[in-house]
Structures are given as structure tokens and as C-alpha cells.
Amino acid sequence: MNEYALIMRHEDGTKIASPEQMQIWMKQTMDWIGSIAAQNKFVSGTGLPFDDALVVHSNNMVTNGPFGEIKETIGGFVIVKAESAHEAAEFAKGCPVLQGEGNTMEVRRIAKNDGTHQKFKRPL
Amino acid sequence: MDQQELIPHLFRSEYRKIVSVLCRRFGFDQLEIAEDITSETFLTAAQTWGCKGLPENPVAWLYGVAKNKAKNHLQRDLTFQTKVAPQVRSNFTERYESDIDLSPQNISDSQLQMMFAICHPSIPPEAQIGLSLRILCGFGIDEISEAFLSNRETINKRLYRAREKLRTEQIKIELPGRAEIDKRLDAVLTTIYLLFNEGYYSVSQNQVLRQDLCFEAIRLCQMLAANKHTNKPPVNALLALMYFHASRFDARVNETGGIILYDDQDTSLWNAEMIFKGGYYLHRSASGDTLSKYHLEASIAYWSTQKTDTKEKWESILQLYNRYLQIAYSPVAALNRTYALAKAKGKQQAIVEAEKLNLTGNQFYFALLGELYTGIDDQKAKTNFQKALAISKTPADKKIILKKIDALGE
Numbered sequence: 001m002n003e004y005a006l007i008m009r010h011e012d013g014t015k016i017a018s019p020e021q022m023q024i025w026m027k028q029t030m031d032w033i034g035s036i037a038a039q040n041k042f043v044s045g046t047g048l049p050f051d052d053a054l055v056v057h058s059n060n061m062v063t064n065g066p067f068g069e070i071k072e073t074i075g076g077f078v079i080v081k082a083e084s085a086h087e088a089a090e091f092a093k094g095c096p097v098l099q100g101e102g103n104t105m106e107v108r109r110i111a112k113n114d115g116t117h118q119k120f121k122r123p124l
Numbered sequence: 125m126d127q128q129e130l131i132p133h134l135f136r137s138e139y140r141k142i143v144s145v146l147c148r149r150f151g152f153d154q155l156e157i158a159e160d161i162t163s164e165t166f167l168t169a170a171q172t173w174g175c176k177g178l179p180e181n182p183v184a185w186l187y188g189v190a191k192n193k194a195k196n197h198l199q200r201d202l203t204f205q206t207k208v209a210p211q212v213r214s215n216f217t218e219r220y221e222s223d224i225d226l227s228p229q230n231i232s233d234s235q236l237q238m239m240f241a242i243c244h245p246s247i248p249p250e251a252q253i254g255l256s257l258r259i260l261c262g263f264g265i266d267e268i269s270e271a272f273l274s275n276r277e278t279i280n281k282r283l284y285r286a287r288e289k290l291r292t293e294q295i296k297i298e299l300p301g302r303a304e305i306d307k308r309l310d311a312v313l314t315t316i317y318l319l320f321n322e323g324y325y326s327v328s329q330n331q332v333l334r335q336d337l338c339f340e341a342i343r344l345c346q347m348l349a350a351n352k353h354t355n356k357p358p359v360n361a362l363l364a365l366m367y368f369h370a371s372r373f374d375a376r377v378n379e380t381g382g383i384i385l386y387d388d389q390d391t392s393l394w395n396a397e398m399i400f401k402g403g404y405y406l407h408r409s410a411s412g413d414t415l416s417k418y419h420l421e422a423s424i425a426y427w428s429t430q431k432t433d434t435k436e437k438w439e440s441i442l443q444l445y446n447r448y449l450q451i452a453y454s455p456v457a458a459l460n461r462t463y464a465l466a467k468a469k470g471k472q473q474a475i476v477e478a479e480k481l482n483l484t485g486n487q488f489y490f491a492l493l494g495e496l497y498t499g500i501d502d503q504k505a506k507t508n509f510q511k512a513l514a515i516s517k518t519p520a521d522k523k524i525i526l527k528k529i530d531a532l533g534e
Contacts, residue, residue, distance in 0.1 A: 027439075027443070030443055030446045030447070031442070031446060031465075033446060033450065034442070034443075034445060034446025034447075034449055034450075034461060035477055035480070037446065037449035037450045037453060037458075038445075038449050038453075038457075038458040038461050038462065038477070038480075038481060039458070039480055039481060039482075040453045040458070042449070042450055042453075
């Protein structure tokens with residue numbers, strides 16, 4: 001069994017949800033995670049709040065928040081256990097983030113730290 | 125209470141106190157001797173009280189006899205004369221019989237220290253529980269075997285190895301330092317928790333033993349809550365959890381020892397005082413910044429003391445299970461979460477979730493599916509109940525499942 005990171009990508013992080021809407025999403029997210037945990041496939045996870053976020057650019061320039069040139073932001077991630085990327089993708093399908101149009105879930109296998117991660121893309 | 129009941133009762137409550145005090149005094153080197161002296165004390169009590177009737181103050185009588193026996197042992201023992209005596213004499217200039225201090229303070233301190241010593245990380249968890257049952261709860265080997273659904277030989281071996289470990293590692297009977305307490309407290313709480321579970325969910329048919337286990341667990345946890353060094357939020361949460369559960373003891377079992385399901389329980393038999401205590405400790409647990417699994421379980425147990433079904437209740441329970449499963453997965457919790465989901469969001473959605481659990485070796489998994497399909501697809505409900513019946517073990521479980529099948533009709 002491998003571990004996969006399910007990364008929540010918001011197409012546009014500048015949209016601010018109402019507190020009521022946030023609360024509904026939180027509950028839905030907890031139900032979604034609870035469902036994975038009930039199958040004993042949950043490893044860990046966390047939300048990544050947008051406030052207090054910084055982006056460090058290649059020339060060491062720091063901008064406040066990922067809301068600059070690119071609108072896309074990462075809202076959080078969950079790490080799950082799964083037999084395959086497709087099983088992990090099945091979990092990802094349940095994430096409430098996908099209710100937002102244009103949002104995506106990225107499924108990435110976690111390297112096992114045992115020397116088998118040659119397929120990493122090198123920085124350009 | 126007549127003598128027939130009194131001696132076992134005193135054995136439960138006093139055995140651990142005497143052993144802890146003696147053992148603290150002798151050191152783990154002589155754990156067996158401390159246990160022997162204490163057992164002998166009770167044997168003497170049974171014989172003497174049988175002939176002469178009960179003494180005025182049975183507890184004081186026991187302490188007096190234990191003290192004398194310990195004193196005799198110390199005087200008699202050759203090892204004592206050669207190895208222990210010089211050291212003891214240098215530490216204590218008083219005559220050594222006065223060293224056996226059975227004052228309430230010393231009894232309480234000794235037991236707490238004993239708890240932390242037994243739950244030393246060098247001993248495997250099941251041995252910690254076994255040793256706790258033996259030393260802190262005065263359980264006999266037969267009772268421990270029954271509680272673990274194991275045999276005497278296995279338990280004897282397990283306890284022997286654990287005692288050897290305490291000896292060879294030279295584990296001290298003392299409260300660990302402040303930083304160490306938090307680390308070791310986990311193991312202590314796990315032991316108490318498992319002890320309680322052993323009583324609450326035990327497959328053993330011995331009802332008295334089961335309740336005793338639970339109340340012993342509560343007593344031990346109570347001691348932790350009463351000590352300022354160990355009075356931590358998870359301790360209070362665990363205590364709350366146990367009180368909430370124990371409050372339903374009288375309602376859970378019928379005259380013939382069969383289990384009465386939650387929905388069918390007579391709430392007037394729930395113990396209001398224990399529910400109140402549960403609330404008190406749950407309130408006290410709400411400090412600090414760590415959310416332990418005991419906090420979540422205690423909150424779930426709190427909701428179980430509210431019998432009326434409301435949307436708020438089941439939504440809250442569902443959210444608590446969602447978090448609980450993230451930090452402490454267990455098949456039982458997974459099944460319970462799915463049940464809460466059915467109550468909060470309807471059976472259809474819960475069936476989809478339930479099928480994903482795939483706990484096909486678990487009778488409760490099929491029983492849950494049977495429950496969820498009832499009224500939606502009775503044929504499927506029946507098939508699932510039959511699967512549950514086929515793998516259920518106790519007559520009480522079988523009876524409950526058969527009743528469900530009967531209710532479905534043809």
C-alpha cells in the first residue's frame with residue numbers, strides 16, 4: 001500500500017466565502033475525511049489558510065500571498081493510504097473542494113524515502 | 125454486608141493498597157513477597173473471622189496483621205539480615221516496623237507510584253494490564269485469564285516475565301519527573317482505559333467481574349485526578365468517559381444476563397449521579413491545547429446520555445467520530461460513525477459508506493448493514509443479519525440477531 005497526497009487546488013483563491021458557507025464546507029470536509037478514516041486509509045492532513053501566506057520567488061522576492069500573478073492556490077492536503085493512484089483518485093472525488101468550478105484535486109504518490117524516487121522532476 | 129461478601133470486597137479494595145505500600149518499602153526485588161504477605165493476610169482474615177466473627181474495624185485489622193507479617197518477614201529473612209538490613213538501617217534510624225506506613229497519604233502515594241512503575245515502557249502493554257489487574261486490582265490468575273480469554277499458563281508466564289523485567293531494569297517505585305509524567309501518563313491511561321473496556325465489552329459471562337473491572341478502572345483514574353501532578357486534561361476526560369458509560373450499567377443487562385440494546389434501555393435505570401459526575405469531569409477536561417481521544421470519546425458518551433434523537437445530537441456525534449477516527453482508528457469506531465451518519469443523513473447515504481468499510485470478519489459490520497437495509501431492502505437486510513448470525517459467538521448476540529431476523533418476517 002502506498003501513501004498519496006490529495007492536494008486541493010483552488011482556481012481562484014481571491015474569492016471570499018461567507019462564514020456560513022465556510023462552515024458548511026468545513027463540515028463536508030470533515031465528513032469526507034471521516035469517511036476515509038473510517039476505512040482506515042487516512043494518514044494525515046491539514047488545511048492551509050490563505051491569510052498569512054507568502055510566496056518566495058526565484059530572485060528571493062517575497063510577495064504577500066499567492067494571490068499575485070497566478071490566481072491558483074493550494075487550500076490544503078490530505079494524505080491517504082491506497083493501493084493505487086486510481087484508488088486515491090476515488091477518495092479525491094469526494095472532496096467538497098470540487099464543488100467549486102475550476103477547482104481540482106491533485107493526486108501525488110508520497111516518496112517512500114527508500115531510494116526509489118528517481119522519477120522526481122529536477123528543478124530547472 | 126456479611127462475611128461471605130465482605131472478604132472479596134475488601135480484597136478488591138485493600139489488596140492493592142497493602143501490596144503497593146509493602147512493595148514500595150521492600151522494592152520491586154521483593155514484589156512476590158509483598159504479594160505473598162498480602163495474600164496471607166487475607167487468608168488469615170478468612171480463617172480468623174470465620175471462627176471468631178468480624179472484628180470491629182476489618183480494614184484496620186487487615187493493616188495490623190499485614191504489618192506484623194511484614195515485620196516478621198523482615199526479621200526472619202536471611203537476605204534481609206545480610207543485604208537489605210545495613211541499607212535500611214542507614215536510611216531509617218527508627219525501628220523498622222514503624223517504616224511500614226499504612227497512613228492514607230502513604231497508601232495513595234504508593235499506589236500512584238506503583239501505577240507508573242507497572243506502566244513502564246519496557247513492559248509490553250498487555251503485560252502492563254495483566255500486572256495492573258494483579259497488583260492494583262487484586263485479581264487472581266483465574267480472573268485475569270478469564271478477562272483476557274486466555275489460560276492460566278499464558279498469564280502466569282506473562283506476569284512472570286513482566287516482574288522479571290521490573291527487577292532487572294531496576295525500575296523504581298516513584299512518580300516520574302514532570303516532563304516524564306506526560307510521556308508515561310499515556311501508558312497509564314491506556315491501561316486504565318483497557319481495564320475499563322475489558323469490563324465493559326468483555327465476552328466473559330461473569331457479570332460481577334465485569335462491573336468490578338470497570339469500577340476499579342474508575343478508582344485508579346480518580347486517584348490520578350486527585351493528585352496535582354497527574355491531574356491533567358486527558359485524565360479528566362477519561363474519567364468523564366467512564367462515568368458516562370458506567371451510568372448505564374443497570375440498564376444494559378436483563379435479569380437473565382442478556383444485553384439490552386441502547387434503544388431498548390429503560391432510562392430510569394440510568395444512574396443520574398454518575399452522569400452528573402461525567403459532566404463534571406468533562407467540564408474539567410476542557411483546558412489545555414491537546415485534544416485527546418478520551419476527550420472525543422467522552423463527548424460522544426455525553427451525547428449518549430441524551431436519549432432523545434435530535435438532528436443536533438447525531439450531527440455532533442458524527443463530527444466527533446470524524447475526528448476520532450483520524451487519531452484512533454478502530455473497526456468499532458468506524459461502525460459507530462456509520463451508524464451516526466445514518467441517523468444524521470439518512471440510511472441511503474450510510475449504506476454507500478458502510479459497504480466501503482468492508483469489515484467482513486466482523487459480526488457487527490453485517491449487523492449494521494442489516495440494520496441499514498431494514499425498510500429499504502428487507503431481503504438484503506435478512507442476508508446481512510444471517511451473515512452476522514453465522515459469525516456471532518455468544519448466545520446473547522445470537523439471540524439479538526435472531527430477533528432482528530424475526531422482525532423482518534417472511
